[in-house]
Amino acid sequence: MTTDTTHTATSAEHSENHGMSDAGYIRIAAILAAITALEVSTVYVDFGPLFLPALLIMMVVKFIMVVSYFMHLKFDNKLFSLMFYAGLVLAVGVYAAFLATFKFFIQ
Amino acid sequence: MAIIEREIEVMAPMVATPTSTYGVLKRPVAATGWRAWVFTVDHKKLGLMYGVTAMFFFIVGGVEALLIRLQLAAPNGKVLNADLYNQMFTMHATTMVFLFVMPMAAGFANYFIPLQIGARDVAFPRMNALGFWMFLFGGIFINLSWFIGGAADGGWFMYAPNSGPVFSPTHGIDFWAFGLQITGIASLTGAINLIVTVLNMRAPGMTLMKMPIFTWMMTVVQFLLLFAVPVITVALFLLSFQRNFGARFFDVAAGADPLLWQHLFWIFGHPEVYILVLPSFGIVSEVLPVFSRKPLFGYPFVVFSGAAIGFVGWGVWAHHMFASGLGPVSVAVFSLTTMAIAVPTGVKIINWILTMWGGKLVFSTAMKFSIGLIVLFTVGGLSGVTHSVAPSDTQQTDTYYIVAHFHYVLFGGGVLGIFSGLYYWWPKMFGKMLNERLGNWNFWLMVIGMNLTFGPMHILGLQGQPRRMYQFTEARSGEGLFNFAFWNLVASIGSFVLAVGILLFLINVVITARNPTKSPLDPWNSRSLEWMTSNPPKEHNFDVIPTVHHLDEFFHRKYEEDPATHTMRQIATAEEIMAEQERNADAHIHMPSPSYWPIVLAFGLPVITFGMIFSHLIAVFGAVIVFFAAFGWALEPSTAPASDFETNNSAPSTELDTVGKS
């Protein structure tokens, strides 16, 4: 399934950047690990009413960090972002509406 | 100098001795015979294979429909018992939706998208072949159930818990669910393939807003497929797990909510109906301008309304569930969104009518079918608008009024568009034109038959005939002349008129095949790029990839505006344009090579699903086939290296398909 693309098409994109150095990636991984630790701490530390928002925000931050940096989406052609975020936004929208019809978000 | 060495009709067999093996198989090389079809990765051959297979399933689904109509032709029908009737309407709908309309659209898309954008094939040719074989094997798998214990019987929408093992103990639904998973993967891979092709492989100069409108509509369809197929995949897995592995998803005693199935199914199901109709909208948008001698009116509006339909179509699904107990808030929201989606469709209808307005109309068969679509789809759309009003839908739902609606939009819309495309593009695909006189009979019998069949169903629905009712008694029939019995009889007669119309199409195909008369190069004086090729196109499509400067590029190569009179004057004939292409042909063209792996991998899938139903050992064996094929595929380059073919004295080159001398 690999395509026989010529060098010009892909090398242009590569020269753009492999912006992050290995050290940079390790830094990102450290941040992700720290956020994970913080997430787990919510089980042991009482966050009060902040519990759910904090957890969800941390989840979203980790998600976006992996997508933007590890998956390189931030530095790549915007078409890839469009493709992926279209699916993501659609999924969140449709399934949130679906759960809403079951009164999932009403206490 | 570059001269076309090979005639299209006569493909001199290439002597080839592949040197590399992948797995245990050397790659196939035959250019003629059955192997040229079974191992092909050529989008045109695959398109034809999709079309032929889809037409076969159209007949199957049609026979299923005729049996239903025979059963309902009179009170106390004895043609089908209740159980068989359930299987019949389930399989009729499943076959028509998944095994006829969708693959037929895939066939047109496969054949014409690369040609319309000036490409030589799609982005992933082997995956394209995989898609076709998965569709074929999936379709066969679903229908195996007829012979092994009975077909699926829960309706094409398969509501839970009726679909569970308690109420439907035969294997029919398992064949249905697993078979649709296979065809679903076919749709998904096809969608990825075409999206990448359209975004990445357009000819130089062809911006998105210079793309032919059929390609635009099909691209919207591919995005719909890309995002909708996973949803039904989830639903089918939940169903299969419930039926085969004891999951409790739809088990009310465990606290399950049967609406889970309905939501998941219709979140897929509503985009699905746009998947079914947008291809026909695309075809009609191509046909009308050609036979009105005018460009498509409001091309940007047609494009954006297509995208809008694709987008808004995700927000309306629960209008299929108005009577399910959703509650007033949900019902109101979905009622409003459903009304909204009528707008972009209305925009298209207006643009089509304005395309014809003031044009010099040519009433070819293709044109008649397209005009038929405008009229009959609008009828279906109007009944659809009445459904969007939730209170009135509460009366209409689950009655024949709904059956009338969706047959007007699916048959009047989807099917008529398909037939328009067949008559329009037949000369391009086969080098011959379908007989127009027979086409006229074909058209009128289909239209009359269709209206006789589905028109009365509006009345029947309002008279109270429910869906999925296998039989009605004299008493149930009601009083007076125009009762159930009367209108059902009219509908049944209509269905046979319709069947004769379709038979005429098949006869037309046979007669045309036997007729030696070739079609002219540009029989309809067309506008878009696929017509700037021979009939049928050469294997490599274009001798030289065209540079595109206009929307309707082919038209603008034939005509330009006379600055003095401001009318269009001809500057070149199609023949002259083709000759110039040949003079400037590329010397060396590498086409993707045929491969075994798509059909082998595809074959593994029904083996897995058969095993899931009957024997897990067989399933493992199927998985091994898939695994082995995946490896062979990954290791095989998409184009065979030159070393795979030895030089033949008479052939000027070593590539499987080369134009001209090096």
Added chain:
Amino acid sequence: MTDTTAHGHTSSAGISNVKLGMWAFLGSECLLFGGLISTYMLYRGRVTGGPRPSQIFDIPFTSVSSFVLLMSSLTMVLAVSAAHKGEDRKTNLWLTVTALLGATFVGGQVYEFTAFYNEGLGFSTSLFGSSFYTLTGFHGVHVTVGIIMLMSLVGIFKRSEVPGKKAEVVEMIGLYWHFVDIVWIIIFTLVYLIPV
């Protein structure tokens, strides 16, 4: 006249076919996992028999598993980085480490599921059971397929038979792998950390 390839040469958007295809696929996978996650969320805590989530989850254990999977994303990105620099041995090293970390995660899942099963949570026990095992099972299968792809790549590299550009293939598998990781980021939070 210039050489023309059947695909990729006239690239209207100027990007790789395979990469665009992979991102389209990942977009569709959002709908797949979204459906499974929503089903779980609808049914979470619907326990007519058998243990509840809070009774059965071992947060410390799953946290370690999650950390392992997260680190495998790091090693994956290091593999891609090495592949772009043409450092074959380093690429193979990081690919292997990623596969090992992934296998550790899957091993942890298997251990966890076995423990749950022994504590009374079967696939058919309750809606919680069915939806939990289905969601995490689908994720686990995705991870396993990823591990197979990683090890296959290492094996193929050793034989030097990868058609097409090596770095691109590693990058594509990397995208798949990271996606599987981000799905777990969501599952870990929604399923394990929010008490029912």
